[in-house]
Amino acid sequence: MSALLPEIQDSAIARVNPVAKLAVAVFLSVTLLLSIDVVSASVALLLVGILLFWSGLDARQFWMRTAPLWLAAPFAGLTTVLYGEDSGAVLFEWGLISVTEGSLTLGLSITLRVLAIGLPSIVLFATTDPTDLADGLAQVLRLPARFVLGGLAGVRMIGLFLDDWRALGQARRARGVGDSHALVRLGTQAFALLVLAIRRGSKLATAMEAKGFGSDIARTWARPSRFGVAEVVLIGIGIGIAGVSVAAAVYAGTWSFILDRS
Template sequence: MTALMPEIRDSAVARVNPIAKLAVAVVISLTLLLSIDVVSASVALVLVGILLFWSGLDARQFWLRTSPLWLAAPFAGLTTVLYGEDSGALLFEWGLVSVTEGSLGLGVSITLRVLAIGLPSIVLFATTDPTDLADGLGQILKLPSRFVLGGLAGMRMIGLFIDDWRALGQARRARGVGDAHVLIRLGTQAFALLVLAIRRGSKLATAMEAKGFGSDIPRTWARPSTFGGPEIVLISIGLVIAAAAVTAAVLAGTWNFILD
């Protein structure tokens, strides 16, 4: 993975310590997982949408990074509508498929909840440099440096995997073996990428061990990771979003605590 683009790195959200972004994503996600209702998910989604204006992502970057979520959320909701638990008046029925008022409301709630949980997580971490995240995990959360640096090295390899996949496809086509059935081609190419990834991972692990990354001696960090006012403000905003979503659902009478 490469460093953030200048327009993203200079945004207000990108300058906040990644640990604060992680805390906000966890707070919002856990809150929305406590209830399945339209009101809490809608309120959280609207407030999160306002917060995303300070992420630094332009429209094209936003839609590209969140496109899988926009496809997955309606699919999850549609599945719930068609095959979820029936309750209320029957709206549509065909064979094993039945749509009732209850399943329709549940499907809408699931769709909104997936969006409200996924959007802040995707956008917040799209504005996070992997090295900054590793610095925060090691210095603020005090996680083992061996684990943190190993994870950082793996994240840095993602960009290379994309290049390797493209190069493998071109090489197979040049040898005349890239015209097989699409599923066969994907399977064989994925296996080749797996072998390449294992070899590269072994070499990388050996190199890191040789450079002392596996030592038990407490290590120093090149860049200090600070946690101050901007981080507290962002976490406070996350708490306000979670509290507003719960309060609105309780006042509207739609709060449905899943553990009851």
């Protein structure tokens, strides 16, 4: 049974093998990390934005899942503008803070690059069922079954941890111990959740071992993980986006290989 919502499960990207999505995310990330310039990041972000229309996420789901990224990207850019490498004309200076034309361009490049790398990664894996990903890692990439199944079990526990956190907070308030200082309450509740997680992990490990998940015998899989035309097309699109963004930056003369900057 899929953990995805029906409207996401039926989307074009959700039906693609998760291994192909992982390959696209890794390839785009590595390519965009090779240079820090505005053009390549802008082109990649534009093309990725067009691709996201086929993700199946509605506007609310998209903004809810990517909200941390929209907050982190401008912050990273602002930090670079204020404290990054100075070059060109000085636009503003006060104490340790200096804003120059070079740092402003660099900050904009960092902001766009964080968005261009983060958005496809978040959306691609928002359309991926953890069980499908585990099947792909084990059957397509041939990763060890013990590692894959252990990771899958951990991912499946995230939802339970969220429920446990809410239950712990409600229980502490019911006992009258949840009104202390925010940092104290966070620390004590986090420690209680850690103890609960360790106990649950031990029980889960024992149960999985009892059911033969730790055996050295080759496993069979309930659902075959196929890698076909759709997966090749998606990887091709990812390579195309990376290639076009690099070509645009080279043509515009803004390409700056990251190793050359050092």
